[in-house]
Amino acid sequence: MPIQLIEPQRLYRQIADxxxxxxxxxxxKPGSRLPPERDLAVQLGVSRPSVREALIALEVEGCVEVRKGAGIYVCERRADRAVQSDLLTDMHGPLELIRARAVVEGExxxxxxxxxxxxxxxxLDEALKMMRSEAEAGGVPMQGDRLFHLRLAEIAGNSAxxxxxxxxxxxxNNPISAKLGQHLENAASWNAAIDEHRKVAHAVAEHDPAAARxxxxxxxxxxxxxLTKRLD
Known part of the structure; x- marks a missing residue:
């Protein structure tokens, strides 16, 4: 077996481990409450967002339970965890993904x-209307959201x-991002996001690159x- 490069592990995985x-x-111990996010961040010498991603990864694994407004509790030990930890190792954290998207999609x-x-x-406006329709129907406007971002990229004219x-x-759609969304996304946050999309579309329609970016x-x-509002 050939020697392989050793890659640094993602920070949130190190915290989760x-x-x-x-x-x-x-x-x-099982049933006990973990320290608040902010305290864990200080003790570990990392940012709160990194702790947030680690806690969500542990929740997906079935190690902890996030109780909104009450804190984060250690689950009873079980042989069959919801998701094995090694399955999550290669996943990008949701907050890391947003930062990457800001760089790419701004341009x-x-x-x-x-x-x-x-x-x-x-x-582009059609995709925005789809988002509104999905939200008004009480759903998560993911289909319209995805369509909006793809159509914007198609307008830019670069298939890559x-x-x-x-x-x-x-x-x-990965388990960590989906779980974080379940905790922190709601009708109000989606309405705010739709308005933000509308402002992007307006700047593009005005042919104002700086404003669109x-x-x-x-x-x-x-x-x-x-996505960095308090969980506990």
Missing amino acids: QLRELIRCDEF IAAMAARVARPRQLAL LTSVVALLFDQR AAMQRHMDRSHRR
């Missing part, structure tokens, strides 16, 4: 603003970037903030 080991060694919005044509703008946007967006990056920044 350490907390899991503390649980295994009964430093945190895509600027590119789109330079070349957008009336028919393309109509298709369109593929990147699809790849990054679809990571929202800023609107998209603002949307990603606010999405990041919405």
